[in-house]
Amino acid sequence: MAEPQTDTGFEERLEVIRTFNRMYMQRIGLLAENIFGSPFSPAEARVIAELSFKKATTASILARELKLDGGYLSRILHRFEKEGLISKEKSKEDGRQRNILLTKKGKKTGEDVLEEARKIITSIIGPLPVPDQIRLVAAMTSIDRIINRDKNAEDRVTPPPFTVRPHRTGDIGLIIHNHAVRFAEDYGFNSEFEALVAEKSAEFIRNFNPARERCWVAEIDGHLVGSVFLVDGGHDTGEMRLPFVAPHARGIGIGTSMLNEVIRFARHVGYKKMTMRTESILEYAVPLFEAAGLKIVRETPHQRFGKDVVGQDWEMAL
Secondary structure, three states: OOOOOOOOOHHHHHHHHHHHHHHHHHHOOOOOOOOOOOOOOHHHHHHHHHHHOOOOEOHHHHHHHHOOOHHHHHHHHHHHHHOOOEEEEEOOOOOOOEEEEEOHHHHHHHHHHHHHHHHHHHHHHOOOOHHHHHHHHHHHHHHHHHHOOOOOHHHHHOOOOOEEEEOOOOHHHHHHHHHHHHHHHHHOOOHHHHHHHHHHHHHHHHOOOOOOOEEEEEEEOOEEEEEEEEEEEEOOEEEEEEEEEOHHHOOOOHHHHHHHHHHHHHHHOOOOEEEEEEEOOOHHHHHHHHHHOOEEEEEEEEEEOOEEEEEEEEEEEO
16 A cells, blocks of 8 residues: 655644544543443444344454454454354355344343443533534534545545535635635735735625625535625626635536526526636636636736736626
8 A cells, every 4th residue: 555645744634633533532432441331342332333233244244344353353243142142043145154143132232332322422412502513513524525435436426415505604704715725725826816805705795785796605514615706797797706616626516506506696687798807727617617608708918916827808698
């Protein structure tokens, strides 16, 4: 297996993960000799819980799914069988295999373990405000998706779900932050660009006309990953501003969905034309703009944001 690519911050990120793991394991009792108030070790509790979710399984499947050593698992199963928690029967599909099933006593034990686990998790998240609970679950979902993205083919081809909605309080600050950080890291833009985004965003808030203007944001797991503005440019013209999709969220339809919302709304409120000003560096978005019907009508080379760039004016009839 190839070594992970390191950078100046890799060790710091590693230590953050180690610290979090130690904290979480302590909070849920994984560092104790017995877990969830049961007579079981953490490994034994994992086995009894996994068996509770299955009608029948085999030792080889359990070892693979729980990533346990075969010999170690065999000793756990021997103890469970001796205590009357499990029974074994020959598999109908493969006579060489023996299915493992929980007995009535084993099912009751498994239920007790799962209920104790539920109580511990409830004691951790129950006191939290509901918005924090939602953020916590969204973060856990993101962790699972990132770590297991290559687990199977289905994970690789199924894009994460996203939502596109009108902006609400707090979104504008995130939009400014996303633009400033992303364009500085990807294109080397200086603080002049952050100032421009802040000015355009502040102008939108101060002069916001909900009957003629909108800001849309796209979210994945509660995280803002895209945004776009439509403002009244006068003379029956809607001006689209600051289109943005985070790199990790591109290619799954977010840009197209936001553009469709912009065009639908612009037509609904009666704009006859839509314009947009971008810089030529947004090459990844050109096919998206062109597919929507926008066309470049003017290009102007200039020095801006600490770079030599080409300003592009786009238009489309509505």
